[in-house]
Amino acid sequence: xxxxLLKLEAELKALRPAAPAPELxxxxxRELAPAPRPSPSWWWSAVPAxxxxxxxxxxxxxxxxxxxxxxxxxxxxxxxxxAAEKVLYAAADEGPVTLxxxxxxxxxxxxxxxxxxxxxxxxxxxxxxxxxxxxxxxVPVSFQ
Amino acid sequence: xxxxxxxEHWHRWFERFGPRLLxxxxxxxxxxxDAEDVxxxxxxxxxxxxxGLPGEPMALLVTSVRRAAYDLARRESRRxxxxxxxxxxxxxxxPGFVAPVEGEERRAAIEAALAxxxxxxxxxxxLKIWGELTFDQIAAQLEISPNTAASRYRYALGALRKExxxxxxxx
Numbered sequence: 001x002x003x004x005l006l007k008l009e010a011e012l013k014a015l016r017p018a019a020p021a022p023e024l025x026x027x028x029x030r031e032l033a034p035a036p037r038p039s040p041s042w043w044w045s046a047v048p049a050x051x052x053x054x055x056x057x058x059x060x061x062x063x064x065x066x067x068x069x070x071x072x073x074x075x076x077x078x079x080x081x082x083a084a085e086k087v088l089y090a091a092a093d094e095g096p097v098t099l100x101x102x103x104x105x106x107x108x109x110x111x112x113x114x115x116x117x118x119x120x121x122x123x124x125x126x127x128x129x130x131x132x133x134x135x136x137x138x139v140p141v142s143f144q
Numbered sequence: 145x146x147x148x149x150x151x152e153h154w155h156r157w158f159e160r161f162g163p164r165l166l167x168x169x170x171x172x173x174x175x176x177x178d179a180e181d182v183x184x185x186x187x188x189x190x191x192x193x194x195x196g197l198p199g200e201p202m203a204l205l206v207t208s209v210r211r212a213a214y215d216l217a218r219r220e221s222r223r224x225x226x227x228x229x230x231x232x233x234x235x236x237x238x239p240g241f242v243a244p245v246e247g248e249e250r251r252a253a254i255e256a257a258l259a260x261x262x263x264x265x266x267x268x269x270x271l272k273i274w275g276e277l278t279f280d281q282i283a284a285q286l287e288i289s290p291n292t293a294a295s296r297y298r299y300a301l302g303a304l305r306k307e308x309x310x311x312x313x314x315x
Binding site: 001004005008009011012013015016017018019020021024025027028029031032 | 154155158159162163164166167180183184187188191192240241242243250251254269273274298301302304305308
């Protein structure tokens with residue numbers, strides 16, 4: 001190619017394609033959003049319910065004095081974890097931070113509820129344990 | 145060079161590739177609205193199912209865009225519904241590029257000249273310049289030989305130069 005075409009090619013490369021309308025990005029965001037999860041309030045109400053269930057199970061186990069202390073321990077030990085679930089219910093970019101060594105970074109907070117379900121295969125009793133958890137990640141960024 | 149393929153944030157991918165994908169989609173669709181539909185479908189499909197595939201992301205995304213454009217073209221009923229608005233859309237001439245204010249006149253001239261290129265030349269030019277694909281990748285996209293892709297590209301540049309010279313003389 002001659003110089004003039006190379007110059008034209010360079011000029012074309014310098015043109016930036018127009019950004020898509022914000023509405024298009026919003027549509028993509030809606031499609032890529034995680035499937036709807038139960039609202040956080042539901043999860044928070046589930047925590048005391050799970051705790052109540054746990055207490056009830058413990059009390060039920062103590063209604064009659066066990067003939068053998070080892071039996072109660074065996075019953076507790078009979079619970080096995082059967083399911084674990086991690087639900088992300090909020091994520092927020094908390095903005096830029098500067099680390100001790102001067103590195104620029106962004107702090108991203110993700111809020112989860114972790115739920116573990118336990119079951120006793122002999123009695124079919126189950127126990128659900130839910131705990132909220134915040135995960136904070138500091139992601140280094142570079143400005144160019 | 146930054147390994148972009150490991151970035152887990154789709155919006156950063158969209159910011160990076162979205163403008164170029166939309167420009168490519170506009171070569172294969174009849175209106176900006178159709179092009180946006182195509183980009184949405186292609187990007188979501190890529191992000192959900194194809195991101196782990198080996199290969200350059202832009203080439204895979206362009207493949208996804210092209211397939212979505214063909215799928216859209218096949219959905220005749222939808223196309224018919226958009227037919228009228230497509231004409232309006234063309235008339236509106238949404239700019240495909242952004243340029244600094246001092247380069248606005250030149251941008252408009254280039255865009256007008258691009259619009260006058262043949263479809264075959266324009267799509268190769270767009271894929272090469274803004275899609276940043278190689279001639280081999282363009283050839284695979286368009287099911288032509290790499291030599292044909294390269295010659296269409298040279299002809300396109302030549303035609304564009306001629307168009308711009310004419311515009312300059314008459315402008």
